[in-house]
Amino acid sequence: MLNDRGKEVQDLREAMQPQVEGSAGDQQPGATLSVILVSFNTRELTLSCLGHLYSLELPSRTEVWLVDNGSQDNSAHHVREAFPNVSLICNEQNLGFSRAVNMALKRCSGRFALLLNTDCFPEPSAVAELLRVMESRPSVGIAAGSLLHSNGRPQNSFGRAPTLGTELLPKALLEVLLPSRFPSKRRPPSVPMEVESVVGAFLMVRRKAWEEVGLLDEGYFFFLEETDWCVRMRKGRWSVLHVPQARAVHLQGGSAAAQGAAARIEFYRSRYRFFRLHRGELAAATLKGGLILKGFCNLVFSGLMGVLPLPWTSKWRDRNRIHREILIWHLKGCPQGWGLERG
Structure with missing residues (x-):
């Protein structure tokens, strides 16, 4: 028998566990593809994305997982009503992108998993194209498509x-x-x-690859978690592939896009973690010093532009405010309490 204190601890642990919904039939054993989405206060985007997803060319054995990171907009309820076949994982708080994806990766059954942002809308055959490439090239651990603005610009x-x-x-x-050394959207491959x-x-990832290399690094709350994964995949002798024929419109209108300085600070934090892990402490310190200097220059320049009587003055004032907050964050020693909202 548990004493009262032990019972309290057990109840607390149970309360912190995510709710997992979805029938056994929805979570298909041995599925070909598991589609994983993460939502945080993006109800309308999430519903639109799921509706679009079910209109695509998908394998017959496809399961869909949505991890809701403690949304306050009733996202989970609306998804449950509109898409009962979706397997839901409902967290009580925002646990970050990596941790949320990992929850689904640990539970899904697909030979491949597709990570799909809720603001991303693939073309009809795009998912099938990624899957075709993955199945025809067994050395590929990760394959990702070509992202477009809504007007078609890359x-x-x-x-x-x-x-x-x-x-x-x-x-x-x-x-x-140096286009050969620094490939980019300026000269996209065919x-x-x-x-x-x-x-x-x-992004599509092979189960065998993530089981060998490991899941996403949960030390990244948001930003660069996929970059870290790609680097680890390549170190593990898995290829990372860009597939231009698999096209998707990316609205860049998700939960982080509206966060302004908070999102930028989170990006800086992720960059510093990436450098410490993959480039070394000296490189990370050099990066921080260089970015502080760049940030100061950006602050001065945007401040000057913000006082000129020009049509875009307000835009420069907004930039100046963001640069100021980022610089203050650095001068305070990069405190953990700054950045994107955490649970």
Whole structure:
């Protein structure tokens, strides 16, 4: 028998466990594909994305998982009503993207998993194209598609893993002057191409690969978790592939997009973690010093532009506010309490 204190601890642990919903028939044993979405206060986007997903060319044995990170907009209820076949994992709080995805990866049964942002809408055959490439190339651990703006312009979908050069020098200039070393959307490939890193909004991963390399690093709350995964995949001798024929419109209108300075701070935090893990402490310290200097220059320049009587003055004032908050965060020692909202 548990004493009163032991019973309280057990009750607390049970309360912290995520709710998992979905019938055994929905969570298909031996599914070909498991589609995983994570939502946080993006109800309308999530519903639109799920509706679009079911209109695509998908394998007959496909299961869909949605991990809701403690949304306050009743997302889970609406998904439950509109899409009863979706397997829901409902967290009481925002646990971050990596941890949420890992919850689904641990429970899903697919030979492949598709990570799909709720603001990402693949073309009809895009998922099937990613799956075809993965099945025909057994050495590929991760394959990701080509992301587009709603007007068809290409977004950044792939590139080099971060280095001091890419983070401290003008990246656009590197891509123009050294396109073979710094591939980008400026010269998109016409056929599948091995790359160092891909953007995780529309990303397919092989079960065997993630079981060998490991799940997403939960030390990243948001941003660069997929970049870290790609680097670890390549170290584990798995290829990372960009598949231009698998196209998807990416609205970039998810929960982080509206967070302004908080999202930027979270991006800086993730960059520093990536450098400590993959480039070393000296490189991480050099990066931080360089970005603080760049941030100060950006603060001064945006402040000057914000006082000029020009049509875009308010835009520069907004930028100045963000640069100021980021610089203050650095000067305070990068405290953990700043950044995106956590549970």
